[in-house]
Amino acid sequence: MAETGIKDIWNYAHNIIRSSRQMVNEGLRSLGLGSSEGNILLHLFTQEHEVRQEDIVEDLDLSKPAVSRALKSLELKGFVKRNKDSSDRRASRILLTDKAVQIRPKVESVYNEVYSIAAQGVSGEEVAFFINLFSRVSDNFSQACSAMKCTGRQNNDQ
Amino acid sequence: MAETGIKDIWNYAHNIIRSSRQMVNEGLRSLGLGSSEGNILLHLFTQEHEVRQEDIVEDLDLSKPAVSRALKSLELKGFVKRNKDSSDRRASRILLTDKAVQIRPKVESVYNEVYSIAAQGVSGEEVAFFINLFSRVSDNFSQACSAMKCTGRQNNDQ
DNA sequence: CATAAATAGTTAACATGCAAACTATTGTTG
DNA sequence: CAACAATAGTTTGCATGTTAACTATTTATG
Numbered sequence: 001m002a003e004t005g006i007k008d009i010w011n012y013a014h015n016i017i018r019s020s021r022q023m024v025n026e027g028l029r030s031l032g033l034g035s036s037e038g039n040i041l042l043h044l045f046t047q048e049h050e051v052r053q054e055d056i057v058e059d060l061d062l063s064k065p066a067v068s069r070a071l072k073s074l075e076l077k078g079f080v081k082r083n084k085d086s087s088d089r090r091a092s093r094i095l096l097t098d099k100a101v102q103i104r105p106k107v108e109s110v111y112n113e114v115y116s117i118a119a120q121g122v123s124g125e126e127v128a129f130f131i132n133l134f135s136r137v138s139d140n141f142s143q144a145c146s147a148m149k150c151t152g153r154q155n156n157d158q
Numbered sequence: 159m160a161e162t163g164i165k166d167i168w169n170y171a172h173n174i175i176r177s178s179r180q181m182v183n184e185g186l187r188s189l190g191l192g193s194s195e196g197n198i199l200l201h202l203f204t205q206e207h208e209v210r211q212e213d214i215v216e217d218l219d220l221s222k223p224a225v226s227r228a229l230k231s232l233e234l235k236g237f238v239k240r241n242k243d244s245s246d247r248r249a250s251r252i253l254l255t256d257k258a259v260q261i262r263p264k265v266e267s268v269y270n271e272v273y274s275i276a277a278q279g280v281s282g283e284e285v286a287f288f289i290n291l292f293s294r295v296s297d298n299f300s301q302a303c304s305a306m307k308c309t310g311r312q313n314n315d316q
Numbered sequence: 317c318a319t320a321a322a323t324a325g326t327t328a329a330c331a332t333g334c335a336a337a338c339t340a341t342t343g344t345t346g
Numbered sequence: 347c348a349a350c351a352a353t354a355g356t357t358t359g360c361a362t363g364t365t366a367a368c369t370a371t372t373t374a375t376g
Contacts, residue, residue: 054324140277
């Protein structure tokens with residue numbers, strides 16, 4: 001049993017992802033950015049060390065083509081620069097441009113607003129419980145998905 | 159605060175949706191069906207009354223074009239028939255074919271497996287808590303999303 | 317060292333979602 | 347009843363994600 005419950009969860013997850021993406025898109029529109037680009041920028045803002053594309057693939061749990069495409073677009077729009085790594089010429093080092101640094105506050109505020117909306121009326125304790133449970137369900141899927149040869153990328157990084 | 163937690167939730171939701179979709183796709187591949195078609199078939203299997211496309215849009219919280227496209231494909235593959243409603247000739251009545259009825263057990267078993275994987279090691283009590291919290295977060299987004307004119311469809315149906 | 321395997325990224329083809337604009341039909345209202 | 351509004355579906359164009367197959371480079375191994 002509990003199938004109905006799980007189905008509900010699926011619907012809620014769907015709604016959360018869609019709504020938050022819409023909100024991010026709305027907030028970033030004036031900057032000429034989409035949510036896929038925003039997600040990557042937001043991540044880059046907080047990285048201290050040199051970042052290669054592969055790092056983004058790992059950290060954001062995206063496919064290589066998704067990252068490749070978003071970075072290409074970000075470079076075209078002048079927000080990042082991709083330099084060949086001199087010590088490993090297969091890899092690209094991703095650098096933020098001044099233009100990107102200038103919009104950082106705006107980008108972060110868009111995401112912070114989304115987070116604060118999500119957390120409305122939810123206590124810190126509940127969030128912790130939620131995350132614990134959520135991570136277990138998520139892990140169930142990751143394991144099952146790599147057990148069957150669920151083709152591509154799995155996040156069995158932990 | 160709690161932003162980090164919310165970000166984690168976002169990632170988990172992402173992973174769950176992707177993994178479960180991959181699993182469904184994997185399970186339905188031999189039937190020549192994708193997850194979008196499977197989701198709709200699964201829904202149709204349990205409907206007692208006449209179903210119009212608009213009902214599917216409501217119930218599964220999808221856009222009209224998404225439903226239109228999936229049903230077109232299902233009709234092409236011989237799993238559903240769309241008849242013009244005689245009393246409202248704008249509407250289509252969706253009917254399952256024998257071919258669809260024959261694959262029903264297989265389709266349902268694919269989804270049941272996904273549900274059982276999700277629920278591994280999670281108690282019924284936890285599921286209830288989870289759903290409660292999840293629905294509140296989801297509602298936060300729905301409301302915020304319709305407050306700002308987050309353009310399109312909102313599920314403010316409740 | 318030469319060849320085989322692994323790794324970083326790209327490209328192409330496709331799946332699935334959305335919004336906007338459209339057609340066709342039905343309902344409403346002055 | 348005529349004109350306008352609402353509703354059901356479709357089409358188009360795009361955003362974002364995936365896998366598979368490719369190139370280029372680096373590492374490993376017989």
